[in-house]
Amino acid sequence: MRYERRGEVPAKRHVAVRQPGGNGRGQLLTEEVMGYEGFSGNETILYHLHSPCRLDSVGDFRPIVRDEWVPEAHVHRLADTNPVEPGGDPLTGRRLLMFNGDLEVSVCKPDEQPEGFYRNGEGDEVIYVHRGGGVLRTIFGMVPFRPKDYIVIPRGTTHTFELDEDEQVWLSFHTPGEIETPGRYRNRYGQLLEHAPFSQRDFHPPSGLETRDESGEYSLTVRVRGGYQHYLLDRHPFDVVGWDGYVWPYTFNADDFEPRAGRFHLPPPSHQTFQGRNFVICTFAPRMLDWDPQAVPIPYHHSNIQSEEVMFYAEGDYAARKGVDVGCITLHPSGLPHGPQPGAVEKALGAKRTDELAVMWDTFRPLRLASLWREVDKPEYALSWNPDKSRVEA
DSSP states (O other), rough: OOOEEEEOOOOOSSSOOOOOOOTTTOOEEEEEEEEEETTTEEEEEEEEEEEETTSSEEEEEEEEEOOOOOSSSSSOOEETTTTSSSOOTTTTTTEEEEOOSSSSEEEEEESSSSSSSEESSOOOEEEEEOOOOEEEEEEEEEEEEETTEEEEEOTTEEEEEOOOOOOOOEEEESSSSBOOOOOBBOOOOBBOOTSSSSSSGOOOOBBBBBOOOEEEEEEEEEEEEEEEEEEEEEEEOOOOEEESSSOOEEEEEGGGGOOOOSSSSOGGGEEEEETTTEEEEEEOOOOEEOTTOOOOOSSOOOSSSEEEEEEEEEEETTOSSSSTTTEEEEOTTTTTTOOOOOTTHHHTTOOOEEEEEEEEEEEOOOEEEEEHHHHBBBBGGTTTOOOTTTOOOO
16 A cells, blocks of 8 residues: 555654653654564554553453354355344444455444444454445544445554444455455556556545544453453543554545456456455446457356355346345355356347446355354255256255
8 A cells, every 4th residue: 555644753763752842842752663564564653642552451351253054065155134133333243254264254234333442453354335334433543434435444453433324234354364455456666557447546545633632431342362352441542643654544435446348258357456365355346348249248157166256246236146136145165166047148148338236255265154144045046057946955
């Protein structure tokens, strides 16, 4: 990500910096370096009014318990997330859907404002805002968000949410790796290339720094070591007066993804938006379709020999799938071919454009399903390629 700066920072790093004071010797600030890969990756330097290590008391530690569903059959699956009831805040409202060692995906429909602050100490997060909006408030400043936004939150970012009154429906991604733009979109200096499907102008950093020099009782939950550690602070955590660097939260809207088209159908990597360790996230945005008179303008059959393909249907009428509505998720696991259902190819011939929007994630290690999937599973989907069958027991 590009260099950004907010507030006041000194001309040199690692020097004594003071707040302006009446006697010429104001309060000494605390410098914090937040960086990846030890001291070898991207980093940001923040200047606090008080030590970020300061605690009032240490609360309990709650391990994360994953209730796994292991179905008897290995088949293609369809889940309908629309019946999932709203509940909780942006953290407690997360309902785990699937996971492996590289990625956790949850459905979140928060209907409560958070009472405290949260920091993920063991992974990066991406939230796709299907419906809703509000402001992500962080130590870096305020990040407004709206429908179709991806909210990218680097690990170590203390934050909270202010939710609009509208219905909130999110997909939440957690990874112990890093969330990045695809390497092939960047030159050797890190700048996005001309052929990338987005530019730096499409990534929206914190809009304003919020500095709070206040005492009180502030609850902080930190995800670390496979659980949630609770703390109580006696100073407001948003005491940063300035920062600069390459690590900061941002939003990117799916409507700003510039899709590519070809004479014949382009494969999913042309829709890639983010990369992580052993997975990718893609945006299938509305676009013009293939222009050759003989082109088949929907995906061809393919086998996921080394990956799992998951698709969330966000908008439109997806031509390659029958019975799949907005809010549904398909899982096409490794070892099984998949593609358009019967009649879909014939129906799609001659189409000039598509107005569908979908978010896809491909993982290169098998995914495990949580009990939530069992609650919303549509087992008949596995036989939907056979016009003579209508249901399957799985």
